[in-house]
Amino acid sequence: MTHPDFDVIVFGATSFVGKILCRYLLDQFGTDGELRWAVAGRTRSKLESLHAMLGDAAAPLELLTADAADESALRRMCERTRVVISTVGPYALHGEPLVRVCAETGTDYCDITGEVQWVRRMIDRYERRAAESGARIANCCGFDSIPSDLGVFFLQRHARMRFGEPCVHVGMRVKKIRGGWSGGTVASMLNVIGELAADSALRKELANPYYLCPTDHSFSVRQPRHTFVARDADFESWTAPFVMSAVNTRIVHRSNALSRNAYGDAFRYDEAVLTGRGWKGRARATGLAAGVAGFGMAAALRPTRRLLEKLAPPPGTGPGAEARANGCFDLRFAGETASGEKLLARVTGDMDPGYGSTAKMLGQAGACMALDVAKGCKPGGFWTPATLFGERLLDRLQAHAGLTFELLDVGTQRDEALQ
Numbered sequence: 482m483t484h485p486d487f488d489v490i491v492f493g494a495t496s497f498v499g500k501i502l503c504r505y506l507l508d509q510f511g512t513d514g515e516l517r518w519a520v521a522g523r524t525r526s527k528l529e530s531l532h533a534m535l536g537d538a539a540a541p542l543e544l545l546t547a548d549a550a551d552e553s554a555l556r557r558m559c560e561r562t563r564v565v566i567s568t569v570g571p572y573a574l575h576g577e578p579l580v581r582v583c584a585e586t587g588t589d590y591c592d593i594t595g596e597v598q599w600v601r602r603m604i605d606r607y608e609r610r611a612a613e614s615g616a617r618i619a620n621c622c623g624f625d626s627i628p629s630d631l632g633v634f635f636l637q638r639h640a641r642m643r644f645g646e647p648c649v650h651v652g653m654r655v656k657k658i659r660g661g662w663s664g665g666t667v668a669s670m671l672n673v674i675g676e677l678a679a680d681s682a683l684r685k686e687l688a689n690p691y692y693l694c695p696t697d698h699s700f701s702v703r704q705p706r707h708t709f710v711a712r713d714a715d716f717e718s719w720t721a722p723f724v725m726s727a728v729n730t731r732i733v734h735r736s737n738a739l740s741r742n743a744y745g746d747a748f749r750y751d752e753a754v755l756t757g758r759g760w761k762g763r764a765r766a767t768g769l770a771a772g773v774a775g776f777g778m779a780a781a782l783r784p785t786r787r788l789l790e791k792l793a794p795p796p797g798t799g800p801g802a803e804a805r806a807n808g809c810f811d812l813r814f815a816g817e818t819a820s821g822e823k824l825l826a827r828v829t830g831d832m833d834p835g836y837g838s839t840a841k842m843l844g845q846a847g848a849c850m851a852l853d854v855a856k857g858c859k860p861g862g863f864w865t866p867a868t869l870f871g872e873r874l875l876d877r878l879q880a881h882a883g884l885t886f887e888l889l890d891v892g893t894q895r896d897e898a899l900q
């Protein structure tokens with residue numbers, strides 16, 4: 482594969498996220514810019530509708546058809562590109578053949594799965610093959626888990642520069658989040674919870690915070706857990722569990738392991754949602770925690786899962802353009818080193834996290850893989866966003882994807898809690 486036709490092929494271009502991503506790539510790179518890209522999906526007529534929707538500027542875009550279960554079609558697609566970006570989910574149902582073909586053909590791959598049990602299976606099955614072929618595989622390149630993974634990466638880099646040591650504990654707190662859900666995301670969440678409900682061994686494995694680390698990792702420190710309502714002394718606020726933390730924490734620990742324990746052997750990391758002070762903050766935390774627990778229980782039981790499936794947005798749908806533009810997120814990372822030095826960072830996004838921002842993060846991850854991270858500089862295998870892209874993606878996200886990464890005065894967290 483010395484001179485493939487494309488740098489990037491978007492597979493699943495007709496998905497809800499895929500369409501937003503294609504619009505973004507067109508706006509960012511056009512069709513004759515530095516990134517040569519094409520779109521692929523299983524249904525020709527849907528690809529043609531997408532093509533028409535993108536307008537005249539998209540006329541030169543090539544449309545490729547492939548079904549996620551058709552390995553020879555996937556192989557033909559992979560032969561034509563350096564990177565495949567996949568939005569075909571639920572990944573646990575449709576994703577494996579493409580990962581296998583990428584690992585076999587040495588094609589780089591990134592996605593936005595949040596299905597950690599599937600990521601673990603893919604690592605176990607294809608890590609060796611990807612290492613041999615040179616395929617770099619980067620899962621979780623959406624809201625889960627780029628802001629968490631790169632937020633910790635950013636904070637730790639500054640901790641080392643300022644104090645000469647990394648933070649031994651980082652707490653990520655969701656200060657603000659505004660967005661919605663698509664049919665594909667709800668389907669993926671219901672599928673994960675369904676798998677967990679049916680498999681007690683998997684439930685036990687998933688409870689391990691080091692679940693995604695290489696099996697020879699050296700971590701044993703007990704991790705903080707936010708299972709219900711709690712008080713956060715640093716932020717002087719009540720907190721509720723954060724629904725994405727089960728994914729993000731696993732990715733952050735994998736990043737630590739893959740970077741030779743750069744955050745330390747005893748690194749602790751946790752995530753929660755800030756709900757404010759006083760009885761109102763406590764009531765909000767209780768409502769949120771009960772909502773998360775209630776959804777989990779309803780999704781675990783077959784009859785209520787069926788009902789949720791019926792109530793969920795249909796596949797291909799999600800928050801509209803206005804809701805995406807009005808969305809945002811604001812995450813705080815409070816770190817403390819072994820000597821007691823403290824550091825605070827903020828990561829923000831200018832659109833809704835799950836779709837507007839996720840599409841931009843995924844697009845820039847794919848571009849970064851194709852244009853910035855040479856094969857010789859990172860070998861094949863399963864990476865995390867922080868370990869594969871690091872600084873290069875952080876710069877791209879700030880320059881082109883509406884994300885900010887900045888340090889704050891440590892006092893800010895209390896001042897803001899008082900507001």
Ligand SMILES: NC(=O)c1ccc[n+]([C@@H]2O[C@H](COP(=O)([O-])OP(=O)(O)OC[C@H]3O[C@@H](n4cnc5c(N)ncnc54)[C@H](OP(=O)(O)O)[C@@H]3O)[C@@H](O)[C@H]2O)c1
Nearest residue numbers: 495496497498523549570623624625663665666669796797
């Ligand atoms: N990490 C994050 O932050 C994040 C954010 C948003 C979404 N997600 C994940 O991204 C995925 C996509 O979400 P979405 O809402 O965009 O989903 P969606 O609109 O339901 O789209 C699913 C896509 O999969 C395609 N597909 C299904 N079966 C296929 C097959 N056999 N062969 C080829 N293509 C097939 C569908 O093709 P057709 O169009 O032809 O039906 C469609 O394009 C989900 O897994 C979701 O959980 C993650």
